[in-house]
Amino acid sequence: MNHDVFIKEAIEEAKIGLQEGGIPIGSVIVHNNKIIGRGHNKRVQKGSVVLHGEMDALENAGRQKASVYKECVLYTTLSPCSMCSGTILLYGIPKVIIGENKTFLGEEDLLKSRGVEVHILNNKECIDMMNTFINNKPELWNEDIGE
Amino acid sequence: MNHDVFIKEAIEEAKIGLQEGGIPIGSVIVHNNKIIGRGHNKRVQKGSVVLHGEMDALENAGRQKASVYKECVLYTTLSPCSMCSGTILLYGIPKVIIGENKTFLGEEDLLKSRGVEVHILNNKECIDMMNTFINNKPELWNEDIGE
Numbered sequence: 001m002n003h004d005v006f007i008k009e010a011i012e013e014a015k016i017g018l019q020e021g022g023i024p025i026g027s028v029i030v031h032n033n034k035i036i037g038r039g040h041n042k043r044v045q046k047g048s049v050v051l052h053g054e055m056d057a058l059e060n061a062g063r064q065k066a067s068v069y070k071e072c073v074l075y076t077t078l079s080p081c082s083m084c085s086g087t088i089l090l091y092g093i094p095k096v097i098i099g100e101n102k103t104f105l106g107e108e109d110l111l112k113s114r115g116v117e118v119h120i121l122n123n124k125e126c127i128d129m130m131n132t133f134i135n136n137k138p139e140l141w142n143e144d145i146g147e
Numbered sequence: 148m149n150h151d152v153f154i155k156e157a158i159e160e161a162k163i164g165l166q167e168g169g170i171p172i173g174s175v176i177v178h179n180n181k182i183i184g185r186g187h188n189k190r191v192q193k194g195s196v197v198l199h200g201e202m203d204a205l206e207n208a209g210r211q212k213a214s215v216y217k218e219c220v221l222y223t224t225l226s227p228c229s230m231c232s233g234t235i236l237l238y239g240i241p242k243v244i245i246g247e248n249k250t251f252l253g254e255e256d257l258l259k260s261r262g263v264e265v266h267i268l269n270n271k272e273c274i275d276m277m278n279t280f281i282n283n284k285p286e287l288w289n290e291d292i293g294e
Binding site for chain 1: 216228230232233239292
């Protein structure tokens with residue numbers, strides 16, 4: 001499994017979100033080394049309170065069999081919040097690769113306590129992108145994490 | 148706070164979902180004794196893997212201030228799964244009224260451990276509706292809970 005290839009695709013999604021005036025968080029869902037869903041945060045673009053990057057990627061993957069989810073790897077540019085972590089648990093996604101958790105620490109401990117394999121890449125591009133965004137639009141960022 | 152009035156509205160949403168050929172789970176979000184969002188499971192209707200009843204109600208409520216969420220009560224006909232529970236935690240919704248938890252037990256313990264007030268009504272109409280649905284469409288139900 002080449003994490004670099006897939007985290008780059010998640011970063012591409014985050015950049016699309018930024019170009020659209022949105023929050024730069026992206027995600028891809030990978031099954032058998034192939035992307036089956038990709039997405040980015042849609043709070044601004046769709047006025048959505050549920051389409052975080054991970055949720056958008058899952059939604060775009062469409063309805064999958066339970067057996068498929070249980071063989072997937074989810075890549076996300078940022079540590080998943082409680083909503084996205086709860087969704088990972090609902091569908092039994094066994095492995096999550098996280099671009100960074102320096103600018104926001106989500107529910108990694110909850111995921112690990114339920115047996116999910118969690119890897120943190122601490123990718124510089126992910127960290128820089130979020131730091132810049134949070135500095136530029138703190139109110140939008142706070143809204144996205146319920147603060 | 149009149150729980151009967153609002154759980155009835157959540158049940159109405161569940162019934163609309165059933166009439167549409169969907170999964171009969173409904174929810175309303177109440178702020179200052181007024182419904183600000185209502186919805187029902189949209190797995191079948193929209194091919195959605197994220198729009199459980201609670202998520203649909205939150206999505207329909209639209210982008211709210213953090214201070215509003217923190218004064219809301221969420222009503223749902225069924226015990227909230229890990230996705231919906233994680234979303235309740237993300238937005239800091241302090242109180243959840245649950246129609247029933249006999250046919251499915253969600254993440255009530257997680258919610259309570261994080262300080263969310265949880266009430267179970269064990270409403271007969273909610274229980275009967277879900278039992279009938281699960282008996283009629285077990286595969287659809289299993290898909291909705293990731294099994």
